[in-house]
Amino acid sequence: MTQLTRLRDEMRQRGLDALWVSRPANVRYLTGFTSPADGKVLVTQERATLYTDARYTVQAAEESALPQFIARPPATYEHAAADVGRGVVGFEADHLTVAGLEELEAAWPDATLKAAPGLVEELRSCKDDREIEAIRAAQALADRVYAEVRPMIRAGLREADIALEIEQRLRRAGATNAFDVIVASGPRGAMPHGTASDRVMQDGELVTIDMGACLNGYNSDMTRTVAIGTPTDEMRRVYGAVLEAEEAAVQAVKPGARAADLDALARGILERHGLAEAFAHSLGHGVGLMVHEAPGLRGTSEDVLKPGMLVTIEPGAYLPGVGGVRIEDLVLVTEDGYEVLSQAVKETV
Numbered sequence: 001m002t003q004l005t006r007l008r009d010e011m012r013q014r015g016l017d018a019l020w021v022s023r024p025a026n027v028r029y030l031t032g033f034t035s036p037a038d039g040k041v042l043v044t045q046e047r048a049t050l051y052t053d054a055r056y057t058v059q060a061a062e063e064s065a066l067p068q069f070i071a072r073p074p075a076t077y078e079h080a081a082a083d084v085g086r087g088v089v090g091f092e093a094d095h096l097t098v099a100g101l102e103e104l105e106a107a108w109p110d111a112t113l114k115a116a117p118g119l120v121e122e123l124r125s126c127k128d129d130r131e132i133e134a135i136r137a138a139q140a141l142a143d144r145v146y147a148e149v150r151p152m153i154r155a156g157l158r159e160a161d162i163a164l165e166i167e168q169r170l171r172r173a174g175a176t177n178a179f180d181v182i183v184a185s186g187p188r189g190a191m192p193h194g195t196a197s198d199r200v201m202q203d204g205e206l207v208t209i210d211m212g213a214c215l216n217g218y219n220s221d222m223t224r225t226v227a228i229g230t231p232t233d234e235m236r237r238v239y240g241a242v243l244e245a246e247e248a249a250v251q252a253v254k255p256g257a258r259a260a261d262l263d264a265l266a267r268g269i270l271e272r273h274g275l276a277e278a279f280a281h282s283l284g285h286g287v288g289l290m291v292h293e294a295p296g297l298r299g300t301s302e303d304v305l306k307p308g309m310l311v312t313i314e315p316g317a318y319l320p321g322v323g324g325v326r327i328e329d330l331v332l333v334t335e336d337g338y339e340v341l342s343q344a345v346k347e348t349v
């Protein structure tokens with residue numbers, strides 16, 4: 001079943017005659033258009049039209065098989081009005097701004113606009129073979145770059161030197177950073193989003209590297225924590241606890257597993273090590289056209305894992321003023337279990 005066919009089924013079930021798609025990752029998913037921030041899609045049961053402007057006339061025609069209408073609002077909305085008519089039109093309430101909604105209401109006075117959050121995101125959460133191969137390739141590149149850069153993580157270099165090496169190598173290979181590289185050394189390891197700073201790394205420290213490649217629009221995401229020299233007994237103990245939680249959660253990945261249960265499994269292990277408070281975020285998230293997408297692996301999630309989902313498993317422990325550890329793998333949910341896509345070595349510290 002194609003993406004549009006699946007989407008139309010969902011729209012029927014929700015009583016939508018049309019869907020106005022504004023979130024860039026969703027626009028890209030449905031159209032293949034690689035500048036989706038400047039595109040929108042109107043999907044009905046009969047038609048799907050990509051709307052973009054004249055800067056993209058050639059590009060959109062090259063990239064998308066969908067019919068295109070090149071214009072800017074209000075001409076965009078005037079054209080779409082013919083398909084919208086008096087129907088019920090879903091909009092992406094978790095993306096469209098209030099001003100954007102007001103524009104649609106003014107342009108389509110006869111239509112009924114209805115919040116339809118998460119419709120395309122739900123479809124995107126299960127990847128097809130082409131998408132899985134794209135993410136596999138992004139992760140393989142990230143693994144290779146990590147292996148090349150790992151020997152450079154030593155006392156006397158700045159965190160930023162490591163991030164720069166990673167970014168340059170990804171770019172030479174035709175990719176970009178999926179997000180600003182996190183290089184958090186020593187006490188900065190207590191910052192889960194500690195993007196690389198000018199701090200000079202020192203002997204006896206742990207260093208957390210969280211990196212991803214974005215290749216052909218698809219992302220990877222992986223974290224390793226490594227030691228420079230010999231870290232303190234306390235940090236070695238924390239590392240062991242995080243590794244235990246990470247491996248247990250990975251091994252529990254399978255179709256039917258509840259995301260909330262996976263989070264609780266990892267959290268329970270860290271709690272037994274006295275690190276419940278130190279695990280300051282959720283266990284993981286889906287990865288695809290966006291670095292963070294469905295499913296959410298957190299305590300409040302109602303998501304259940306299905307084959308084709310690609311998720312991170314990334315428990316961490318953060319001790320303010322002391323340091324931190326995070327270990328993250330990118331894991332594919334298979335028909336009968338899981339496959340770990342991230343292959344970078346996990347070191348003993």
Ligand SMILES: CSCC[C@H](N)C(=O)N1CCC[C@H]1C(=O)O
Nearest residue numbers: 179192193210221222281282291
């Ligand atoms: C800014 S993107 C961060 C990527 C990273 N692997 C990640 O997803 N996380 C690091 C801390 C927890 C988790 C998050 O929820 O941001």
